[in-house]
Amino acid sequence: MRLRKKPWIKDEIITYDRWVVNEPNEYRGRWDEWFQNKAPIHLELGTGKGNFVVTLAEKHADCNFIGVEIKEEVLIAAVRKSVEKGLKNIAFLWFNINDIEDVFAKDEVSRIYLNFSDPWPKNRHAKRRLTHRGFLEKYKKILNKGGQIHLKTDNEPLFEFSLNEFSEQGFQLRNITFDLHNSRFEEAKKVMTEYEQRFVKQGLKIYRFEAVV
Numbered sequence: 001m002r003l004r005k006k007p008w009i010k011d012e013i014i015t016y017d018r019w020v021v022n023e024p025n026e027y028r029g030r031w032d033e034w035f036q037n038k039a040p041i042h043l044e045l046g047t048g049k050g051n052f053v054v055t056l057a058e059k060h061a062d063c064n065f066i067g068v069e070i071k072e073e074v075l076i077a078a079v080r081k082s083v084e085k086g087l088k089n090i091a092f093l094w095f096n097i098n099d100i101e102d103v104f105a106k107d108e109v110s111r112i113y114l115n116f117s118d119p120w121p122k123n124r125h126a127k128r129r130l131t132h133r134g135f136l137e138k139y140k141k142i143l144n145k146g147g148q149i150h151l152k153t154d155n156e157p158l159f160e161f162s163l164n165e166f167s168e169q170g171f172q173l174r175n176i177t178f179d180l181h182n183s184r185f186e187e188a189k190k191v192m193t194e195y196e197q198r199f200v201k202q203g204l205k206i207y208r209f210e211a212v213v
Helices: 007-015 031-035 051-059 072-085 097-103 123-128 133-142 156-168 186-190 194-201
Strands: 041-045 064-068 090-093 109-115 143-153 172-177 207-212
Touching (some): 031 064, 051 090, 072 090, 133 156, 156 172
Parallel strands (some): 064 090
Antiparallel strands (some): 172 207
16 A cells, blocks of 8 residues: 655655655554544545645644545645645545545544545446445444534535435434535635635535534
């Protein structure tokens, strides 16, 4: 599960070992050792260039944040932001989300963010959606009691699919909005991903909800 070192990032990734965890499965059940504290762990699955998770880490020093991304060149862009800000409460992982139970133990995570995940629009690809019940069962195992999942998307079919999946899997849904940036949820508007910033400028609707275990 080691981070693949493309030639053009080989030297740079060595510099970033403080932020990039090359063997995350070795910390399963003991992420407090990596962060050297027992603060709540918040994950962003599919962190992109990192604007969302880095901003949250900067605002909330009382939590530990982990950004998960499968594209190395995008992951490095996110790490650079943390390096520039000198953040100590954030880490970045490269792994397939299907293997999430190999990286996090039961009840180890307090919150998961799913921001603008691939909608996989074809029905035959439904199992690949990060809100499919197969993934939700895995999330439920690593989330602690009262743990939350916060979802944002610009894709209405994925949003409706996700609402149904979460509901059928026993999650409590709350703070549902079909147009976040014209809603009363002021706090949720403050921290945006790069995609979200672009979509809002285009006048597109952002769908959002929170799910509680």
